[in-house]
Structures are given as C-alpha cells and as structure tokens.
Amino acid sequence: MTTISAIALTIVALPAMGADAERPPEPATVRFPYDISTTELDNGLRVVAVPMPTPGVVAWEVRMSVGSGSETEKGRTGFAHFFEHLMFHGTETLPRERRLGELLRLGVDDGGWTWLDETTYPALLPASSLPRWIDIEADLFQHLALTPEGVRREAGAVYGEFRKSSANPENVLEDRLMEKMFGTHPYGHSTLGFEEDIAAMPDSWEAARAFFDAWYRPEHATLVVAGDVQPEALFAAVTEAFGPWERAEHPPVDPGPPAERPPARVTLTWETPTEPVLLMDWRVPAYGEEGHEALDWAADLLTAPGGPLDTRLVRDGLARSAYATVYPTVQAGILAIRVAAADAEDLPRIEEIVREEVARLAENADAATMDTMRVRQRYALLSGLDDPARVADFVGHRVRRDRDPAAIDARLTAHANITPGEVEEAAARWLKPDDAFVGIVVGGGQ
Amino acid sequence: MIGLWLLACGPKIDPGPAPALVALQPAPLVLRPVPGAPDLYLQAMIRAGSAFDPTGKEGLADLMARALVEAGAGERTSEEVDAALWPTANGFRVVVEREWVQLRLRCHQDQAALCAELFTDALVAPRFDEADVLRLRDRAVSAVTDGMLADEELLGREVLEATLYEGHPYGHPTRGRSGALEVIGVDDLAAFHRTHVVRSSVIVGLAGAVDDAIVASVSDRLLALPQTLAPELPLQQPVSVDGPRLVAVDTATPVTGLWLGTPIDLDRNDEDWPAVWLATMALGAHRSSWGRLYRTLRADRGLNYGDYAYIEPWLERGSSTWQDQGTLRSQNRFAVWIRPTSVENGPFALRLALDELGRWHDDGLSETQFEDARSFLRSTIPVLAADPGRRLTYALEARATGTPDLQEDLAARLDALTLDQVNEAVRRHISLDALTVVAVSGEAQAFVDAVTSDTPTPMSPPSPDAALAERDAAVAARPTGIDADQAWVVEAAGIFR
The missing domain is CATH 3.30.830.10 (Metalloenzyme, LuxS/M16 peptidase-like)
Known part of the structure; x- marks a missing residue:
C-alpha cells in the first residue's frame, strides 16, 4: 500500500484581469485548494481523502467505472442504471429494511446516479457515523443480495423512471441524437436503456448477477471521502473492510472506440405545445485527449456574457437561452450546444447563426475574453468549494478518470494555459460547421 | 402592513417600535461573520412573493424579482451586470414563493466590494430596462405554457395549489398566468418595486467573510430603500370542501x-x-x-x-x-x-x-x-x-x-x-x-x-x-x-x- 499526498496551497501567478494585453501571459500554475491523500489497496481499490474544515460532516462517494457506455450486450441496455437501483437492496447480513433503519439512525443521506462512464453512490453523513458506514458499504459492495423477486420489483421502478423521462420532449430528442452520433456503440443508447430492454428487466436476474460479478469489483471502484476526515484512520478502516473484496476473474468486454458516423439531423414533433429547442452536437476528443481542454474553452467563449451566442441569440431576442458544454466522457467527447428558441419559426436562422459563430471561432478566439475567463476559473476554485459534497464530486470525477490525484493540478494548470491559438486550432479541426449532429423539437401546431 | 405583521407573528423577536417608526428605520441587517471564511454571502428576504400579485397581473412579483438582477441596476445595464459578475464565477440566485422573495449572492472576499455594490444596486436601484423586461416576460409566458406542459409533475403540483386555493392569493403559479403576463409593462414593475421593496419589507443578511467596511457599505446603501410601510397581505381561509x-x-x-x-x-x-x-x-x-x-x-x-x-x-x-x-x-x-x-x-x-x-x-x-x-x-x-x-x-x-x-x-x-x-x-x-x-x-x-x-x-x-x-x-x-x-x-x- 502506498500513500501519496499532493500538497496543495493555493493558485498562484494567474494574470490579473486587465493585464497588459501586449505582454504574453505568464505561465500559471494552478493548485487545488485542499490537500488530497490517496492510497490504493492491494485489490486495486483507489481511496481518496480530502480533509476540509467541516466539523462533524463528511461527504462520501463510491464511483464505479461502469456506466451505460459499458453495456455491450444486446438486449441488456440500461443495466448499469438498473444496478444503481439494486444496490439499495442490502445484503444477507443487513437486508433492505434493516439497512434503511440503520441508515436513519446513523443519519446517512445516500443516493446514486448513473451516466455514460460511471455509476456513483454519494452520501452525506455525520463524521461520527463514518466507521459504521464503511462497514455497511463494504458489506454491500461485496455481498449484495440479489434475488429474482428483488430484481422483478425494482424493474418496475426503473420503468417508472423511464416513463417520467420520456414525458419530457427534450430527453427523447437527446436520446435520438445520441443514437445518430454513436449508432450501435453503447454511447448510442440512453442511460435508462431501450424501452424493450427495460420491459424485459423483470426476468433478468441471471444477467444481473453476471453484470454484478463482472463490474462491481475493486479495480473498477474509486472511494472518496471529503470533510471532517483523517486520512490515515480512513485508510486503515477501509483496508480492513474492503480488503477482502476480490478482483474479477476476467476483464469486462471493452466496447472499443465508437466508429465515425456521418452528420445527421433529427426533428421531433411533440404532440402538445413545448418550448422549441435546437441541439447541435459535435463529436470531439474525449476527456484527457489532445484538444479536449481547448474545446472546453471554445464552449465557454461561445456562450460567455457578451459572447457571440449571448449577443446574437439571447440579447437579440431570438433565443430564451443558449448553452454550450463539453461532456467529460472518456470514450468519445461531445461538444453540445443547446438553444431554446423564442419562436419555432426562427430555428433555421438560429442554426445558421450557431454555424457562423462556430466557424468564426476557428478564425479568432478572443484573447481578452479568455483572460477574463482565467480569472473566472480561478474563483470557481477559490469560491464555492466549501461544500464537502461538491469537493467529493470534483475530486472523484477526476481521480476516477486519471487515477492519480496529482493529475488534478496538472490538468487545471494545462487548462489555465490554453492559448487563443490552441482554441482556434481545435475549433478548426473539430467543430466544422457541417459536421454537426442537429436535433430539433417543436410542439404541436408550431 | 409589515410592521404589524411582524408584531403579530413574531413572539421570538423584540416587538420594537410602533409601525410608523418601523417604516422609518433602516431595513434590519442580520450578521453572521465567520472568521477565516473565504466567501462573503449576501442575502435578502423581501416580503413581495406572488401572493402580492394584483388581480389580472399574476406573475408581476416573480417578474419584478427576476428583473432586479437581469434588467440592469444602478449604473449598469444587464450586460454590464453579467460582465461584472462573470469573473467572480458566481451569480445571483432568486427564489420566489407565495409570500417571500429571496435574493442571494456569494462572492470570494477578494470581490466583496464589487458584490456588495451589485447586490444592493439590485435591491434599491433596479433599472427595469425595457428590452430586458420584455425578454424576461417572454420567458415567463413560455414557462407557464410550454414549460409547464413539458413538466407534467410540476403541472400537477400547480393544479393542486390552484384547486386548494381557488380565489385565494396563493391560487396561481408564482410565474403567473400567460394572459396576465402579456399585459405587464415596465411601469408595473417599477410601481411594484416602489411599493413592496421598502425598508419595512426587506431583511438583509451578511455571512462568512464579513468585515466592518462591508457592513458599513451595505447599511449605507440600504438607506435608499423607501421609508414607507409595505402593504398587508390579506389572506382569507382557503375554500372548505365537504368531501374528496x-x-x-x-x-x-x-x-x-x-x-x-x-x-x-x-x-x-x-x-x-x-x-x-x-x-x-x-x-x-x-x-x-x-x-x-x-x-x-x-x-x-x-x-x-x-x-x-x-x-x-x-x-x-x-x-x-x-x-x-x-x-x-x-x-x-x-x-x-x-x-x-x-x-x-x-x-x-x-x-x-x-x-x-x-x-x-x-x-x-x-x-x-x-x-x-x-x-x-x-x-x-x-x-x-x-x-x-x-x-x-x-x-x-x-x-x-x-x-x-x-x-x-x-x-x-x-x-x-x-x-x-x-x-x-x-x-x-x-x-x-x-x-x-x-x-x-x-x-x-x-x-x-x-x-x-x-x-x-x-x-x-x-x-x-x-x-x-x-x-x-x-x-x-x-x-x-x-x-x-x-x-x-x-x-x-x-x-x-
């Protein structure tokens, strides 16, 4: 067992807002504002502690490196998410009802979420409950009690979630667009899964068992505790409780990188009135790949206050809102732009403006705006990271992907030093206006 | 009137002076400094929720509240407010419910003076620039029409409120009614602000990295709030029904x-x-x-x-x-x-x-x-x-x-x-x-x-x-x-x- 401690102080040497434009910006070193201690158990479980001044409160997170993007088996889409539900069923030694009662007495507020690359189990709890909680979680991740009855019952709840989601036109549009972008690759189906696969979940106990055996293993897990925690005591307790967790006998099937797909267009007409929305997505480098960070800047440059989409769409009244983001996904990246139109008739004009501005970015990424954004990024780290749940999420997100907490500072630093030229280059290469996957939803009568 | 209302419902607080004097006193300032905290928290509660909407102008309170931070304030246009806030990596949060509006802003202490200015400008000197107001109004109309239909669970909750509180000030969504929103103009917002955002209806709080200079600056700026009594909220009992x-x-x-x-x-x-x-x-x-x-x-x-x-x-x-x-x-x-x-x-x-x-x-x-x-x-x-x-x-x-x-x-x-x-x-x-x-x-x-x-x-x-x-x-x-x-x-x- 090795222990690494990334000593962190503060962020240094960022150019101040309004710095002399003639002078090239000094290279900046960015440091995450809390100490991070990590260890890796012999079985491959990564454990991270982030002590913070939150007396009596800790945030806990187990991140499993399995999401809907890992679902390679035909007819079994939605299983990663299904497991997020099944993980609340308890174990033989602590069945569901008793587990619930004990969590209440411990004051544990727990939950779960699933996306393309991961399934995460966060909890917020009194620091005094942490020792017992470690034992409860270690038991659960090693000895989940899966019964055919439990699987059948939970499948109904998943169907309920699907119904809730499919009542929202934008969710339906997004799913169809992902299908166009990724085809039969697992990114091509929604995290909830195809409806026919959800309908078949009640009788999928054996498949569930196999999924658990393949994926719920220590080498796929990252455990983060932020808040009122002592790293050494945490590592000792986790080693004892999670140490017996065995690695998988075989690595799971790797879906491989998604194939290239031709640009496509989806138009969805909803039966009832709904806000007209335009989605424009580009396939871009994945998290950690060359160009990903520069495109993150591109997204911000497009939608910053006073930036081109804010000015030409929102301020001019064509759109109610315009957002852009780069998904931090690991198998393929996506730069997604979402514009809510004031009037469905303006959608073609809005799409044209987005194409124009994306093309313009390849010619000229505004240096002054980028300097302001550097200040913003600095304060995004300094202000608002006082919530242990946010810190656990911030750290867990990165350590699960990079394994090494030192990568946090390295990536923050690399991100802070992206130049306008790099943004232009990435935009020219990855955001060709004609490569966009376009989705439109309009309501009945529009 | 708010002074009487506080007297009637506030057994835990000092009854204070008579209502007429309440109107003249500065808005209360609640301080919760935390030594060593990196951030300054600025918050206000304003007794100007949607229950105060005039009949036929349902949505006015919510629109006014959003316009405080999105339609220009003080010397700044809305674009300038956004541009000033953007480097702070923080933004205003506005919460509107039936009785209360909340305004919140958090900033790193480096930007405390800027944020105190933006926050108090929003409270005491909103501009209600017309183009912004119309944009917000359009968004509100969309929220109670298309938005509500796209979120059927929210729709259900609002229909429950509307049914329980039929003919009652709680009986419409905070965002308003689309037909009513369409007739609300800039003058309505200004008048509503003048009447409802006054010394006796606003309580301001500062927490975290609070120092004397910030307290003095905020207190001073809040003196610009009108010295008038806020209107009462007459609430009848909801309609009683005999069975399910x-x-x-x-x-x-x-x-x-x-x-x-x-x-x-x-x-x-x-x-x-x-x-x-x-x-x-x-x-x-x-x-x-x-x-x-x-x-x-x-x-x-x-x-x-x-x-x-x-x-x-x-x-x-x-x-x-x-x-x-x-x-x-x-x-x-x-x-x-x-x-x-x-x-x-x-x-x-x-x-x-x-x-x-x-x-x-x-x-x-x-x-x-x-x-x-x-x-x-x-x-x-x-x-x-x-x-x-x-x-x-x-x-x-x-x-x-x-x-x-x-x-x-x-x-x-x-x-x-x-x-x-x-x-x-x-x-x-x-x-x-x-x-x-x-x-x-x-x-x-x-x-x-x-x-x-x-x-x-x-x-x-x-x-x-x-x-x-x-x-x-x-x-x-x-x-x-x-x-x-x-x-x-x-x-x-x-x-x-």
Missing part, C-alpha cells in the same frame, strides 16, 4: 402522476409543528427511500419512481434531498406527490396511496419508525447547514417570518417529542376526509371513471411478492370516496392562461 374531489388533467403522455392535498392550520410557531413534520417525513421524505409511501408503492411494488409528502412548500435545494429555506407561507397545506406510473396502474396507485395514508393517519407511526425518523432528522441538522450561507438563510427565514431558527431549536424540540404526541398531532392537524386529488394523465377520463366506480382496479402485473397479495386485493377494491359529480377533467393546454 378529483381534478384530472388530460395530457398526451401515456402515464398517470398524482398530487393529493388538503389545507392545514399549522406553522413552525405551533408547538405541534415538529411532531407533524417528523410524521410527514416518516410518511414521505422528499426524494428519499425511507418514507412509508416510497416503501409501499415503489420499493415493495415497483409502481413508480418515488412517493413523497410535505407540510410546507418544497423548493429543492440544488439536486439534494433537502428543502431550500426561506420559502415559508403563513398558511400551509399537507401534500402528497405520487410520481408517474403507467396509465393502467394509475387507479391502483391512488387507492394504495390512500390506503397507506389512512394507516399512517389512523394507526400512526410505530415506535421504531418514530425513533428512526427522529434519529435521522436530529443527526442531519448540522449537515443541512454545512456552510455559512445556509446558516444565514435559516437565520433570515426565522427573523423574517417570526418563527424559530430550526438550526438553533429543532434538536431540542425533537428530543422532547413522544410517539403519542406525534400520532395525536397528526390526527389533530390533518384530516383526510376532504382530500383534493389531482391526476395528470394521458387517459384522464378513463382514470376518473375507474376511481369513481366500485369496479376493482388491480395492479398489473400483480406484485411478485405473495405476502402483499392480500392487501393488494383489498386495496384494488378500496373505495376512493370520490363521487362522480366531484370529479372533473380539464385540458392541459392553456390551463394557466
């Missing part, structure tokens, strides 16, 4: 979601409040898996995604399972949220929810349920206010509404409870005899027909658990008590016109 009733909203989506509710006469000053709150959490803690409704409908039977219960308005705090503070009303309602199930199982879900509600109400919590709930709620009190901003919101809420600060006294009030007190308090304050049920359904008429008839509506497919079969058979045939002449189908489109 049903409003079924017809939509295009093949699911059925439910909201159930009834007015209650209870607020946080009532000695029974912790008892009824605890019991309601045990019945259906928001987005949590331990409530009885959740266990019965979702965990045991997989009928839907979740089932929750409330005795106060519940605006979610981010994506957490907890309530955003500062949204209190002086009149409350008991409400139950049954998330969508299949159209086929809608009637069974209603009967099962009514059955579980009845058991909870009549038989009460068990000793274990009571102890577990108390233990959980007690241990989460510090977790709920892990940063200075949240602690400030609790303090402001208490000061503004004259109710106890939950961070300070909830633990002791919970400790003092007994199981009998809890179960008796539920029966004393909540009656299930005249529930209003709102169903949002792709098959509204069929739902009405099914739940107003004696024909059993079993769950399909039946529960896999044989141990539940007996209860399910009884539930499927359980009368809902809703008469056919107390059930109405309404079209979703244009509902908040």
